[in-house]
Amino acid sequence: MSMLRLRDISNISLASRTIFVRPPEPPPEVLWKDPSNSIFIGKTKIFHIPFYWNYEELTNPHLAIVGITGSGKSYFIKTFLTRAALVWNSNAFIIDWAGEYREWVKSAGGQVISLGKGSYINLLDIGGMTPNNRIKQVMRTLAILTNIEQYPEQKRLTEMAIEKAYKKANFKMDSIVQKDSAGNVLIAPTLKDVVEILEKEYKSGSYEYPAELQNAIYRLKQFTRPGQDFFAQQSTLDLAKLTTSGLVCLDLSGLPDETFRALAALSMLQFIKERMRAVGWRKKKGIRLFVVLDEAWKIAGEENSDAVMIVREGRKYNFSLIVASQNPTDINEAIFSNVGTTFIFKVKFEKYLNYLQGSLNFSDYIRGEITQLGVGQCAVNMAFTTTANFSSTFMIKKVIGEEPLVEYFLDLKHVLTEEERRDVKVAQTVSVEREELRRRLRMYGLNESQIEEVSSLFDKKNKHMDIVSFAILMQRYGLARNKITSLLKDLGVSDPTIINIFIKADFKVHSMTNKDIIDIILEE
Numbered sequence: 104m105s106m107l108r109l110r111d112i113s114n115i116s117l118a119s120r121t122i123f124v125r126p127p128e129p130p131p132e133v134l135w136k137d138p139s140n141s142i143f144i145g146k147t148k149i150f151h152i153p154f155y156w157n158y159e160e161l162t163n164p165h166l167a168i169v170g171i172t173g174s175g176k177s178y179f180i181k182t183f184l185t186r187a188a189l190v191w192n193s194n195a196f197i198i199d200w201a202g203e204y205r206e207w208v209k210s211a212g213g214q215v216i217s218l219g220k221g222s223y224i225n226l227l228d229i230g231g232m233t234p235n236n237r238i239k240q241v242m243r244t245l246a247i248l249t250n251i252e253q254y255p256e257q258k259r260l261t262e263m264a265i266e267k268a269y270k271k272a273n274f275k276m277d278s279i280v281q282k283d284s285a286g287n288v289l290i291a292p293t294l295k296d297v298v299e300i301l302e303k304e305y306k307s308g309s310y311e312y313p314a315e316l317q318n319a320i321y322r323l324k325q326f327t328r329p330g331q332d333f334f335a336q337q338s339t340l341d342l343a344k345l346t347t348s349g350l351v352c353l354d355l356s357g358l359p360d361e362t363f364r365a366l367a368a369l370s371m372l373q374f375i376k377e378r379m380r381a382v383g384w385r386k387k388k389g390i391r392l393f394v395v396l397d398e399a400w401k402i403a404g405e406e407n408s409d410a411v412m413i414v415r416e417g418r419k420y421n422f423s424l425i426v427a428s429q430n431p432t433d434i435n436e437a438i439f440s441n442v443g444t445t446f447i448f449k450v451k452f453e454k455y456l457n458y459l460q461g462s463l464n465f466s467d468y469i470r471g472e473i474t475q476l477g478v479g480q481c482a483v484n485m486a487f488t489t490t491a492n493f494s495s496t497f498m499i500k501k502v503i504g505e506e507p508l509v510e511y512f513l514d515l516k517h518v519l520t521e522e523e524r525r526d527v528k529v530a531q532t533v534s535v536e537r538e539e540l541r542r543r544l545r546m547y548g549l550n551e552s553q554i555e556e557v558s559s560l561f562d563k564k565n566k567h568m569d570i571v572s573f574a575i576l577m578q579r580y581g582l583a584r585n586k587i588t589s590l591l592k593d594l595g596v597s598d599p600t601i602i603n604i605f606i607k608a609d610f611k612v613h614s615m616t617n618k619d620i621i622d623i624i625l626e627e
C-alpha cells in the first residue's frame with residue numbers, strides 16, 4: 104500500500120517545478136501590449152492590470168457580447184466605439200433594433216437614420232453591385248423573411264419582374280455603372296415598379312396560373328403599401344458613404360414589426376459587405392469599420408445572412424462585427440465560432456452557461472464568477488492565433504465607461520409642506536440617471552415614443568419635472584396606479600409622499616379643464 108508523506112520544501116525548489124495550474128490571467132505583456140494602438144476596457148479582477156484590447160494576435164477582430172438584460176452590453180459597446188474612434192479613427196455602423204443607441208449617437212455628434220420616420224432605403228438600389236447580383240441578394244432576403252422559397256413559380260415570377268423593372272429603367276444587367284447616354288446616373292426602380300409589372304401581367308390575363316401571380320403580388324405588396332413603403336421609395340442615404348461616415352446609427356425602432364426591421368438590417372449588411380469588398384484590402388493600423396448588431400437575433404442567427412460573410416472576410420478588410428445578445432444560442436454558430444473575443448456579462452440560465460462553457464472551454468471557477476457578476480463586470484475570452492500557456496478567459500473588475508451621465512430631477516415642491524420646503528435637511532428632488540430612467544420606463548411597458556417624450560420634457564425644462572405632473576403623465580400613458588407606485592418607489596420616493604402625490608394628482612386632473620398634461624408640464 105502506498106503512503107502519502109508530508110514534506111517541507113523550500114520556495115526556491117518549488118518555483119523550479121513545473122507549474123501545474125495555468126495562471127488565471129494573461130501576463131501584462133499580453134493585456135497591455137501597445138496602449139496607443141489598442142482599446143482600453145478596464146482592469147483585471149485579480150492582479151488589477153489594465154486590459155487594452157487589440158486583435159493582432161487573435162484569430163479575428165470580431166466580438167460577441169452576451170449577458171442578461173441590464174448587465175452592461177450596450178454600455179460596453181458605446182464605450183468601446185468611442186475609444187476606437189479616438190485611437191483608430193474607426194467608423195461604426197450600428198443596427199439599432201430598439202432605438203437604444205439613438206440618443207447616444209446624437210450626443211456623440213454622429214448621424215442617426217430613422218427608418219419609418221422620414222428615412223427610406225430603396226431595396227432595389229444596386230449599391231455598387233450589378234443588377235444581376237442585386238436580384239440574387241433581394242431574393243435571398245425575401246427567402247429569409249417570407250415563404251417565397253416554398254413557391255418556386257412565384258419566386259420565378261418575382262425575379263423576372265424585378266429584372267424587367269431594371270431593364271425598363273435602362274439598367275444594364277451586368278454592369279456596376281449605370282449611366283444614360285448623356286452621362287447622368289440612372290435612377291433605380293423600386294418595388295412599386297415591380298408590383299406594377301406583375302399587376303399588368305395579371306390584368307392582361309395572358310398568364311396561365313393567375314393564382315400564382317396574385318400571391319406573388321400580395322407578398323410584395325406588404326412592402327409597398329402607403330405608410331409601409333419604407334423600402335419602396337428612393338433611398339434617402341448615400342450607400343457609397345456607409346462605411347466611412349464616422350458614427351452612424353440606423354434606428355429601426357420606428358418600423359412596424361420584426362419583418363421590416365430584419366429587412367432593413369439584412370439589406371444594410373448586404374450593402375456594407377459590398378462596400379467592404381469594393382474598397383479592397385489595405386494594410387492599416389486598427390479597424391476601419393465596426394458593424395454592430397445588438398439583439399438582432401433574426402440576422403445573427405441566420406446562416407445565409409451577410410453577417411456570416413462579414414465575419415468570414417472581415418479580417419482581410421479590417422472590418423469587425425460586434426454581435427450582442429441576451430441569449431448566446433441565438434447567435435449563429437458560424438459567427439460564434441469565428442469571433443476572436445467574447446465578452447461575457449452576467450449570465451444566469453444553466454443552458455446558456457453550458458453552451459458558453461462548452462464552446463469557450465473555461466473553468467468552473469470562471470463559470471461560477473459569471474453567475475455572480477454585477478452590472479458592468481464581465482469575463483473575457485480571447486482566441487489567440489498561437490497556443491497560449493495562460494488562461495485565455497479572465498475576469499474584468501468593471502468596464503470603465505466613457506459615457507457622460509445625465510441626471511434628471513423630479514421636483515417634490517408640490518408634495519412637501521411649507522415647513523419641509525424650508526428645511527435644508529429635507530430632499531427637494533429625487534434624481535435619476537437618464538438612461539436608468541429610460542430603462543425603467545421601458546421595463547414598465549412604455550413604448551419608445553413615450554420614453555422619448557418623457558426625455559424631451561425633462562430636457563426642455565432644464566432636466567427637471569414636477570413629480571405630480573410626472574405621475575399624471577404616467578397615468579396618461581396607461582400605467583396602472585400600482586405600477587406607478589412601484590416605479591416611484593424604485594426611484595426612492597417614500598410611501599407617504601407617494602400617497603400625497605396621488606392626492607395632488609387627482610386634484611390637478613379635476614381642475615385641468617381641457618388642457619393637456621404636456622402643456623401643463625411645459626408651462627410649470
Ligand SMILES: Nc1ncnc2c1ncn2[C@@H]1O[C@H](COP(=O)(O)OP(=O)(O)OP(=O)(O)O)[C@@H](O)[C@H]1O
Pocket residue numbers: 170171172173174175176177178179429478479480501502503504538539542
Ligand atoms: N460599466 C458600467 N459602469 C457604469 N454603469 C454601467 C456600466 N455598464 C452598464 N451600466 C449602466 O447599467 C444600465 C444597463 O446597462 P446596459 O443598457 O448596457 O444593459 P444591456 O446589457 O445592454 O441590457 P439590455 O439587454 O436590456 O439592452 C445602464 O443604465 C448603464 O448606464
Ligand SMILES: [Mg+2]
Pocket residue numbers: 176177178203397
Ligand atoms: Mg442593450
